[in-house]
Amino acid sequence: MEVSVIIESVVSLFIIILVGVYGSRKKIITAETNKRLVDILIQIALPFMIVSSFIYTYDHTIKSNVIKTFYYSIIAYIIMIFVSHLLLLPVKGHKKTILHFANVFTNTGYVGFPILNSIYGTEGVVYGSIFNMFFVILVWTYGLILFKDNFSKKELKAELKKILLNPSIIAVCIGIIIMIFDIQLSGALISSIEAIGNITGPLSMIIIGVILSNVKIQKYLKDWTVYYGVVTKLIIIPAIIYLISLLVGNPSKAINTVIIMSAMPASAMTSILAESFDKEKEYAAVIVSVTTLLSLITVTVLLKIIL
Template sequence: MEMSVIIESVTSLFIIILVGVYGSKRNIITPEVNKALIAILIQIALPFMILSSFTFTYSDTVKSNVINTFYYSIIGYILIIAVSHLMLLPIKNDKKTILHFANVFTNTGYVGFPILNSIYGPEGIIYGSIFNMFFVILLWTYGLMLFRGDSEKNDFRNELKKILTNPSIIAVCIGIIIMVSNIKPPRAILSSINSIGSITGPLSMIIIGVILSNTKIQKYLKDWTLYYGVITKLIIIPGILYFLSLLVGTSKAINTVIIMSAMPAAAMTAILAENFDTEKEYAAVIVSVTTLLSLITVTLLLRIIL
């Protein structure tokens, strides 16, 4: 069951990536158009997707697991960041930034949620949404700082202003209010939010396809950091989280964090690399390779932890 879901999700991703490649090769999506697509993705589609992820409800029977997932997600991200920093010490310059970002931020939405749904049903989506909440918060704070570098970290006030006024952070704040207050938006508004947010996944894959269409993949096949980064991302980090989980005992909450950490690199790895002009081709290759190889690694992981 899980294997078929993984294959279906990954195959879908690559088909959409090929659409982006086709659009670029046919000059339908020019560099200028691609920049506009990135702006639409970051400024409009993604904030709406974030809002939609907060509009869930849960019964009292899963309330304790929701609370546990909250704490385990925080611990999980701390461990992922720490392990990633240690593992990437041999790598320097911008490639280290790309690999670290890819390790921390995984494809929770387009691959992670379908897998959780196949394992735990709608309950799994709720736990995944808790993990995804921290993904969003960290993405638009810690993630942006990784790409902006030290030059902008020095201006704390300016940095803080950019973070707080980011559309995605505003969406997170509104989403938390909706979740905590148990507000139920009118059906028409909820439908609109979900519809706009649903274009985030396909749009991000099309953008990656455009980037890949102009990438000479062959030159990266001789780059040892590619293989080292993929092994760290898909095997070492999830493996460490799994073995640590044995010390406290397995549960749906813990398994959710482990499964989400094992997902391939998030599409935002390539999107932000393109946006900040930082090893954008390398980032697109990392996203594509981890997505393809996750067919094997995620399947093996599920066989072990379930």
């Protein structure tokens, strides 16, 4: 069942990417339109998806594991950041930024959640939401700093203010409040939140498709950093996290969830932020697409090992 879900998720991603390619080739989606789509994704769709990920019923056992998932997620991100820095020392320039971002930030939402749901059901999605919470916080802090390069003190203060007021960060805060106080929302409100949040995945893939439509794939076939980046992202880092998890002792749903989410392909945000900051956007689209395709194999192998 897990394998079929992986296949369906990845195939679905690429079908939607092809829609973006088609829209660009037919001039339905122009470069300016694509920038506006990025704004809609970041400012509207993504925050709603974040809030929807926290709308579940929590029993005492799950709440206990949620706390553990907090710690495991923090440790996993520290490992990914540290190991990625070491492994990418041979890579230079903006490509290093793209690969490092891709290593740290995985496709938790559109690929990760369906897989967790097929394995552990709603409980798995809850733990995945905690991992995703750190994803959101780090994307708009650490991730933004990676693309923005250096900040002056004045700029840093202004950016920190923007980060705190970022719709995604606000969404995380709302989600935590819903979880802690077990707030029950009306059916209509939940349906609306989920409906808006559900466009995040398809919209992000269409954006990548538009970017890919202008990519000259041939020039990347001889780029060693693409192959090195893929191996680092999909094999080396997940393997290190798994081996370290063995030191923790007894495997659990909380630990396995963090391992699985860490092994997901590069987040679509890799390409979206590269587009926003105009840094190796074609290269970023290639990395996202290739890791997504090859995750069909690597994630399947990982699931056979840990489950």
